[in-house]
Amino acid sequence: MRRDAFISYSHQRDKQLAKALEHGLKNLARPWARRPVIRVFRDTTSLSANHDLWSSILGELQESRYFIYLASPEAAASRWVRREIDFWIANRPMERFLIAVSAGTLVWAPEANDFDWSRTDALPPTLRGKFPAEPLWVDLAPARLGEKYSLRQGEFRDAVATLAAPLHGRTKDDLDSDDIRQHRQFTLVRRLAFAILASLLVVAVGAFVVAWQQRNEALNRAHVAASQAMAARSIEVADQDPRTAAQLALYSRSAQQTSESTRALAAAMEANRYVARHLRGGSNTVAGYTGSAGGYDTQVAISRDGGTLAYYSHYDPAQTVHVHDIRTGTERQLETGGFPMGTGFLQLSADGGLLALEVWPNQIELWDVRQATRLRTLEAGDPSQLANAVDGIWAAAFSPSGRWLAATYHTSGVDERQLAVWDARTGAVLSQGASRVEELAFDEGERLLAWEPGRLRRFATGTRAWTGVGKPRATGAEEEVQALFPDGRALISTNSGSTTELWDLRAGRRQGITRGGGLLATLPAGDASAVVGALGGEIAIYDTALRSQVTLGSFAWPARSIAVSGDGRWIAAGSTDGAVTLFDADRARTGEALASDVPKGGDLVSHGRLALRVVGSTTEVWAGTDDGGGPRRLGILPVEFEPGDDALTVSRDGSRAVFVDEGDRQFTAQMSLWDLRTGEQIGTRETYYGHDVSFETEDGVHFLADAVHVVVLGRDGPLLIDTRSWARRQIGDEGSGIGAVAASDDGGTLVLLNITTNTIAVWRWTGGELEKVREVPYESHGAEFGADLTVSPHGDKVALIDDDGRLFIVDVDSGEVVNGLAGNGGDHAVFSRDARLLVQPGRVGPVVVLRFWDTSNAEAAGSWTVRQSSDARMTLPAGDHLVVVASDGSLTVSEVDIDAWRHSLCGLLDSSRPAAPYDRYLSGLDIDNPCRS
Known part of the structure; x- marks a missing residue:
């Protein structure tokens, strides 16, 4: 080459x-x-x-x-x-x-x-x-x-x-020039190539960004749709299946925080108001051997002292008895090795230390619950030749001490039932023989009460003698006795026509009757005034006339068994599909009793976030506590407060109070500063002439964050007053158009409603001065006739409900306004501590209805009904709680915090994930477990 x-x-x-x-x-x-x-x-x-x-x-x-x-x-x-x-x-x-x-x-x-x-x-x-x-x-x-x-x-x-x-x-010059030209061409081509590549890269990146945004938007829409669908389903099933409603509401909130999910959480909280714990969910299947009309057996039992709950279900693959400590919430299992076919009974002794379980027809196992050991097995006759194995044990009962166990049962070769009484400590038979007994109970004297058709008999365990008790009554041929009161006072029976009756055995008369279907019912040992019953899947407390008083909750399937503690507080129920729930009936009472030194609701006057009681010429000042407890007294002032005329405010730490007393003469007002801890006046009173303090709202004077300055609405506009010298000055150029004034709990934010210009002015107290940070217009034609103005605890949001019932919520930082419809009436609305909820109490007869709004969009977020035994006279804000005080001296505390709702619902559930078919809402979406700690 x-x-x-x-x-x-x-x-x-x-x-x-x-x-x-x-x-x-x-x-x-x-x-x-x-x-x-x-x-x-x-x-x-x-x-x-x-x-x-x-x-x-x-x-x-x-x-x-x-x-x-x-x-x-x-x-x-x-x-x-x-x-x-x-x-x-x-x-x-x-x-x-x-x-x-x-x-x-x-x-x-x-x-x-x-x-x-x-x-x-x-x-x-x-x-x-x-x-x-x-x-x-x-x-x-x-x-x-x-x-x-x-x-x-x-x-x-x-x-x-x-x-x-x-x-x-x-030549060298020619070659050099040619090289320069080639280099320039190369540079130009390279730059052009880079430009093309850069353009392609920009297009690719842009396409990726658009695709990513579209993907995120699609995913966000999917999350919103799933949240809304689960929320709608949660609200739909809340009355029939509170457990599933809670699961769906929690996952709805986890999928996307929407107003629908907030509403579902509120509805789930309402539906689970009386639930202490969902111990087991339903299986959504039917029994293999009983067909679609039946189901596997589920049994529950509660000790008389209310400390222990035992339950089992044939849907449990482990085939164990679960023992739940009600006081601590802990649970353990007894490895019993199996359950009988049909209706195997389950009983706990009064102290929860012993458990009796039918493990096979006519075979009873006794267990030491605390040691989780099997003590012995009792044989009730010969079960080998039973014509119908599911007959087995008909009724059973422990004596209060747990020493004696009695049972009626079927046995082979004998038409009539048999009755046996055992010594639970040794297994020895105390008494055995033929009997027509249908229901058993032990009284406090360890004597056995046995109901036979038409009569009640008593068996003395000491003398082993039977005696008659009460008056006999006629008994229908198809009557089945469900429950017998331990002192023989009453019993509950159901006939073939699904009519349930409550009988007073001492008087020999019927006290109550219901023909609305077979009522599965039981009687608390220590409360003769109430009946606990299940009608279908609904669990409720009934009075002695068998009229439903309070619905505690419900199941998707009919209830299979029900049990109640001796005092009637703890109620457990198991459904046909294996669900088990524990209810707290105390939550269904009209309210907790106030301490003896706390005044009743009828004696207190609601005054914004304070409650006042006038005693002679003095005024007691009360406030709610952050933990939602009852009212606490901040102090007593030697002044007589007149609602509608006077005004009063308390500093954030509760140590000082400013009292504004409308003078006898028109356009005068006296203002005084007080030490709430001692009840002594600080300094002198100040009389204002020509500055008529407005008392159109009950909360007409406000302390600012420094606990020195207060704001009062005067005739010519809002006044800033220094309580040390009583020097005053107008706030800005607001003028006389201000129709309402409100302040945040921390005193750092002041809000003025101008009904002339239809604007809301927000002021912040910083560095010892008030500074206007926001002025937001609102569209209202009813604010001049009355308006409820409130500020969130930390001053980040403002709510206005005008006289036409229109709701305006202002985000202070952004100035964004969202509109809704709150309706007329109700007490002063309050924000939750985190400002995500606005709550307005309203009265409907003797009950208070709490209505919620989602502050992000002013949409309704559900409502709760607070039951009271008599007129609910006052609603007192207290941190994240609303305390409703009734005139009979009872109070009901409601928590109004979304995160607290979520935490409460998670604490009720055995599993947070909804069962099929509701998993379809979650398919393909990466949604966090809402109850993961």
């Missing part, structure tokens, strides 16, 4: 320079899209593996048009370089011998037409006298010293151009 140039150099010294020179010669003035037009030989890159190296070099020398010698003392001393030069001298023209100096000295002596060999050390002596004229040579020593081997470096580029010009057969 023909070569344009052969580079000869010292490998020891100039390997990198030779490589750079080769690259420069090939690429100078080369069109960027073409291969190199100059072919250069350099042994390192051009020779293939060959055992005869010299012959290969000679072949390349013969084919090369130019010889480029990298001159240096090391190259001049190299044997191989001298051989290459000798061959060129002997065979090729010297005018094509080019020199590039790498190091050393080259000096041309014009007078001798040769190099000055006394001073030249970079050439081998064999070149002495071989040049007919001064050869072409360039100096690469500066480039080598700086290792600047780029064609964009001036010195190196100039040297390469000088050497390349004869190779190209062109």
